[in-house]
Amino acid sequence: MKKIDLGTPKMLAHSEAGIGWLTFNQPEKRNAVSLAMWQGITDAMSAFEQDVDVRVVIVSGAGGKAFASGADISEFDQQRADVRQSQQYAEITNAGRACLAAFSKPLIAMINGFCMGGGLAIALNADIRFASPESIFGVPAAKLGLGYEYPGLAKLANLVGPSSARDIMFSARQIGAAEALRLGLINFVVAADELQREVRDYAGLINTNAPLTIKAAKASVNVYETYPQSAQHAHIQSLVDRCFDSEDYQEGRLAFKEKRQPIFKGC
Numbered sequence: 001m002k003k004i005d006l007g008t009p010k011m012l013a014h015s016e017a018g019i020g021w022l023t024f025n026q027p028e029k030r031n032a033v034s035l036a037m038w039q040g041i042t043d044a045m046s047a048f049e050q051d052v053d054v055r056v057v058i059v060s061g062a063g064g065k066a067f068a069s070g071a072d073i074s075e076f077d078q079q080r081a082d083v084r085q086s087q088q089y090a091e092i093t094n095a096g097r098a099c100l101a102a103f104s105k106p107l108i109a110m111i112n113g114f115c116m117g118g119g120l121a122i123a124l125n126a127d128i129r130f131a132s133p134e135s136i137f138g139v140p141a142a143k144l145g146l147g148y149e150y151p152g153l154a155k156l157a158n159l160v161g162p163s164s165a166r167d168i169m170f171s172a173r174q175i176g177a178a179e180a181l182r183l184g185l186i187n188f189v190v191a192a193d194e195l196q197r198e199v200r201d202y203a204g205l206i207n208t209n210a211p212l213t214i215k216a217a218k219a220s221v222n223v224y225e226t227y228p229q230s231a232q233h234a235h236i237q238s239l240v241d242r243c244f245d246s247e248d249y250q251e252g253r254l255a256f257k258e259k260r261q262p263i264f265k266g267c
């Protein structure tokens with residue numbers, strides 16, 4: 001087994017038998033993803049990309065109750081309080097997402113429990129998604145007043161269709177594994193006690209196939225999924241930025257901390 005030092009105990013990475021393993025390790029917060037963890041994603045995916053012995057990577061969450069429940073909201077007041085900070089925050093998170101998106105080898109998400117917000121965005125960058133029947137999916141952005149970046153939303157809409165993407169974003173409701181499978185949000189549902197074995201076996205199946213064929217196939221599908229920068233993209237980004245400078249965003253964070261229903265005013 002080859003371990004990778006990611007500079008934080010909240011992210012674990014190692015490789016063995018041709019398989020890379022990346023684990024969100026903050027179970028006391030349902031594996032909420034902090035900035036340090038985003039940096040760990042970048043470092044791990046770069047290491048796996050360069051390791052010729054690694055042919056497939058599995059990303060999962062520790063503790064058995066969550067894959068990743070979204071961004072670590074406890075950091076928002078200090079690191080994502082307004083549009084300027086949100087842009088700095090985005091530089092780090094976007095670097096992590098870019099590494100996931102550009103990864104040339106198969107990436108499998110093994111989901112057991114909550115997969116919400118930023119955690120779902122990470123899972124959407126996987127090529128294949130396995131989930132336990134108890135897994136729960138959703139994007140609670142509308143409950144917090146924050147803007148959801150265009151690339152992640154485009155990925156969601158391409159996967160489940162525009163109508164279902166609108167439902168997921170507008171309602172901010174939680175979706176069970178059965179519905180997620182029906183929508184195409186995940187590929188397989190496997191009992192929790194068999195999940196790791198099934199995912200490992202699937203990764204092993206990929207490992208026996210021709211790496212160059214798989215790399216070419218993944219690159220082809222990625223090109224098909226490419227989202228061009230349209231004339232409307234700058235307008236969309238301005239709407240996202242406005243969310244982070246809004247009173248509603250402040251109210252959303254405060255309500256979350258006070259464990260109450262937020263009162264949004266649209267300003």
